[in-house]
Amino acid sequence: MTTRHVPVAIIGAGPAGLTLSHLLHLDGVESVVFETRTRKDVEETVRAGVLEQGTLNLMRATGVGERMEKEADIDEGIEISLDGHRTRIGLTEHTGHHMAVYAQHEYLKDFIARRLADGGEILFETTVDSVIGIDGAADGDVCTLQYTDAEGTHTLTADYVVAVDGSRSQFRGLILEQEGAIRARHDYPYAWLGVLVHAPKTNPELIYATHDAGFALISTRSEGVQRYYLQCNPEDTEEEWPDERIWEELHKRVDSEGVTVQEGEIFEKSVLRFRSAVTSPMQRGRLFIAGDAAHTVPPTGAKGLNLAVADIAALAPGLIRAVKDKDTELLDQYSDIALPRIWKAQHFSYWMSSMLHAIPGESPFEAGRRRGELRSVLESEAGRKYLAEQYVGRDLPTFPDK
Ligand code: DHB
Numbered sequence: 001m002t003t004r005h006v007p008v009a010i011i012g013a014g015p016a017g018l019t020l021s022h023l024l025h026l027d028g029v030e031s032v033v034f035e036t037r038t039r040k041d042v043e044e045t046v047r048a049g050v051l052e053q054g055t056l057n058l059m060r061a062t063g064v065g066e067r068m069e070k071e072a073d074i075d076e077g078i079e080i081s082l083d084g085h086r087t088r089i090g091l092t093e094h095t096g097h098h099m100a101v102y103a104q105h106e107y108l109k110d111f112i113a114r115r116l117a118d119g120g121e122i123l124f125e126t127t128v129d130s131v132i133g134i135d136g137a138a139d140g141d142v143c144t145l146q147y148t149d150a151e152g153t154h155t156l157t158a159d160y161v162v163a164v165d166g167s168r169s170q171f172r173g174l175i176l177e178q179e180g181a182i183r184a185r186h187d188y189p190y191a192w193l194g195v196l197v198h199a200p201k202t203n204p205e206l207i208y209a210t211h212d213a214g215f216a217l218i219s220t221r222s223e224g225v226q227r228y229y230l231q232c233n234p235e236d237t238e239e240e241w242p243d244e245r246i247w248e249e250l251h252k253r254v255d256s257e258g259v260t261v262q263e264g265e266i267f268e269k270s271v272l273r274f275r276s277a278v279t280s281p282m283q284r285g286r287l288f289i290a291g292d293a294a295h296t297v298p299p300t301g302a303k304g305l306n307l308a309v310a311d312i313a314a315l316a317p318g319l320i321r322a323v324k325d326k327d328t329e330l331l332d333q334y335s336d337i338a339l340p341r342i343w344k345a346q347h348f349s350y351w352m353s354s355m356l357h358a359i360p361g362e363s364p365f366e367a368g369r370r371r372g373e374l375r376s377v378l379e380s381e382a383g384r385k386y387l388a389e390q391y392v393g394r395d396l397p398t399f400p401d402k
Contacts, residue, residue, distance in 0.1 A: 003144070003155050003156060003157050004156050004157070005142065005156070005157045005158070006030055006031060006032050006156065006157075006158050007024075007029050007030060007031065007158065007159050007160065007323040008020075008024055008029060008030075008031040008032075008158060008159065008160050008161075008162060008319060008323065009031065009032055009034070009128075009131075009143070009145050009156065009158035009160070009161045009162070010031050010032065010033045010034070010161075010162045010164060011033075011034050011128050011131075011161065011162065011163045011164065011165045011170075011171065012033070012034070012035060012163065012164040012165040012166060012291075012293070013033050013034075013035035013037075013042055013108070013112070013122055013124070014042075014108070014164060014166060014291060014292070014308065015104065015107060015108065015111075015291065015305045015308045015309055016162075016164035016290045016291030016292075016293075016308040016309070016311060016312050017033050017035075017162070017164040017291075018033065018108060018111035018112060018115060018122075019058070019111060019308070019309050019312045020162060020164070020290070020312045020315065020316055020319075021033050021111075021115055021120055021122075022062060022064065022111055022114060022115055022118075022120075023062065023312065023313075023316040023320075024316060024319065024320065025115070025118055025120060026062060027316075027320045027324075028324070029319065029320050029323045029324065031120075031121075032121045032123060032156065032158075033115070033120070033121065033122040033123065034123050034126050034127070034128050034145075034147055035122060035123065035124050035125075035126065036125065036126065036127045036165075037124065037125070038124055038125055039112065039122075039124045042105075042108055042112070042124070043105055043108060043109050043112065044105060045105060046103070046105065046194070046196065046268055046270070047103070047104035047105065047304075047305070048103075048104055048299060048302040048304060048305065049101050049102060049103040049104060049219060049221065049227060049302065050099055050100070050101060050206075050219075050301075050302035050305075050306075051068070051072070051099060051100040051101075051102050051107070051305070051306065052099055052303075052306040052392055052393030053095075053097035053098065053099065053392045053393055054306065054309070054310060054313070054393050055305065055306050055309045055393075056068070056098075056099075056100055058309060058313065059107075059110070063114070064110050064111060064114050067106070067110055068100065068102050068106070068107075068110065071102070071106070071222075072100040072101060072102035072106075073100065073101040073102075073220060074098050074099075074100050075091070075098060075099055075100070075101060075205050075206065076090065076091055076092035076093070076098050076205075077089055077090045077091050077092070077093070077205050078091065078205055078206045078207075078208060078391065079203065079205055079206065079207045079208070080207075080208045080209075080210075080356075080374070080378060081207055081208070081209035081210065081211075081254065081256060082210055082371065082374055082375065082378065083210075083211060083212075084211075084255070084256035084257075085256065086207065086256055086259070087378040087379075087384075088205070089384050089387050089388050089391070090384070090388065091388045091391060091392050093388075094384060094385040094388035094389065095385075095388050095389050095392050097392040097393075098392065099391070099392050101206070101219060101220055101221075103221055104305050107305065123147075123149065125149060125150065126147055126148065126149040127147060127148050127149075128145055128146070128147045128170075128171075129146045129147060129148055129153070130145070130146045131143055131144070131145050131161050131163075131171060131174070131287065132144050133286070134161065134174065134284055134285040134286045134287040135284070135285040135286075136285065136286065137285065139326065141286075142157040142158060142159055143157065143158050143159070143160070143161050143286050143287070144156075144157050145157070145158060145161065158286075159286065159322070159323060160286050160287075160288065160319055160322065160323070160331075161286060161287045161288070162287075162288045162289070162290060162315070162319075163287065163288070163289045163293050164289070164290050164291045164292075164293055164308070165293050166291075166292045166293060167275075167277075167292040167293070167296050169289060169292075169293035169294075171287065171289065171293070172279055172289055172293055172294070174284055174287055175279060175281065175282065175283070175284045175287065175289055176279065177284075178281075178284050181279070181280065181281060181284075182279070182280060183277055183278070183279045184277065184278045184280075185275070185276065185277045186275070186276040186277070186350070187274070187275055187276075188234075188274035188275070188276075188298055188353060188357075189234065189359055189360060190214075190215075190231050190232070190233065190234065190274060190357050190359065190360070191231070191232050191233065191234040191236065191271055191272060191273050191274055192215075192217075192229040192230065192231060192232065192271070192272045192274075192299060193229065193230045193232045193236065193238070193241050193246070193269065193270070193271055193272075194227065194228070194229050194268075194269070194270050194271075194272055195227075195228050195229075195230075195246060195266050195268060195269050196221065196225060196226070196227055196266070196267055196268035197225070197226045197227075197228060197262075197263070197264045197265065197266050197267070198224060198225060198264040198265045198267060199224070199225075199226050199262040199263055199264030199265075200223065200224065200226075200262050200264075201220055201223065201226065201262065202218045202220075202226060202254075202259060202260070202261050202262045203218055203259055206218060206219050206220075207254060207259065208300075208352075208356060209253050209254045210355075210356045210357070210358070210371075210374065211252065211253040211254075211358075212358060212367075213249060213252050213253055213358070214230065214231035214232075214249070214253060214357065214358050215229075215230075215231040215253070215356045215357045215358070216228070216229065216230050216231065216249070216250055216253035216254050217229040217300075218254055218261065226262065226264070228246075228250055228261070229272075229299075230246065230249050230250060230253070231357055231358070232271065233360065234273060234274070236271055237271065238269045238270060238271060241269060243266050246266065246269075247261070247263055272299055274298040274299070274353065275296045275298065276295075276296060276297060276298060276346055276349070276350060277295055277296045278294070278295045278339070278342055278343065278346060279293075279294045279295060280335060280339055281335035281339075282294045282311075282334060282335045282338060282339070283332070283334055283335050288315060288319075288334060290308060290311035290312055290315055290338075291304075291307070291308030291311055291312075292304065292308065294311065294338075294342075295307065295342050295346070297345060297346060297349040298349050298350065298353045299349075300349055300352040300353040300356065300357075301348055301349050301352045301390075301391060303345045303348065303349050306345075306393055307341070307342060307345045310338070310341055310345075310393075311338050311342070314334060314337045314338045314341075315331075315334050315338070317330060318330040318331030318332075318333065318334050319331060344390075344394070348390040348391075354370070355370060355373055355374050355377070356374070358370075
């Protein structure tokens, strides 16, 4: 029996894996995507919902933007509220760019539909058990993947393997075994309770609200579904947040002149942990990691998906050249190309988080300094512009029209 061969094996059908598979296909490089979860699970898991300009550019330029264009909320600004006084950050005014509020699972639905329409292979409910041969350096060397689905265990060979299997990545360990490889980490003393609500919009634009009682964020999903977040303790469970407590805290933290948090039926509640982590390098031989498998950002600013897409924008051209021309020069620069951007996004997410959250038990000095920092940013034209640039995303990857 001959073992099937593909140029690129992709482990994980999240934003990174599906975007990569699509970009490779557009350049004539085929791949197989392995995903342990069901298609339904992938398409329904609730995640963040902000797409940076670079992500929007990629969707539009590669023919996956049609539904997003119709359904997403295109926003030209955000508001930041300090004790009920709101300041608008004009994203378009300061940068010429905008962002879109479009849920991550909608992004995934669009890419899954497009990959399947293009004849792409996404193996749902299939687990990759092992990858061997990643260090093979000779021309013609391949990796061997063993994987299991409902029918049993199989093998496949690939020139390159990309593990985009999320923050609990099963394959990151192989990268970290290399001498000099590190995973830099930071934990935060707060978390978010995220809720989905059947209610009309609270405000035309997102509101990031800081208050003595803690942070709150008003976002949206559609005219009739809103996404709200409340700062909570990392140990909190959903049971500690009955609906009445959620409404009381949201009103306290967000309501201000002209804005009243719109209430409705809460149909989803979950606690989101805050963590930062960066793995470097992001390559070992023929194995690459990207997205959450390589790094985690705290949710403030919603950089996670965008960073995963930016990793792929850095990785795809190298893989395409390696597969088509047998030239790995660009591919071997992947970590060096991706990491500076990752650290900038880490900094932004950390900075926004630290500036907007009250730390439980913080000293009067630290609380005052933190608010002084936020005021300095909000009251300065340069400060607002800096925030706007980081928020919409800089160093936009460019894509040729297809
Ligand atoms: C959303 C999440 C975020 O973390 C953020 O900064 C803005 C919006 C959201 O889920 O809509």
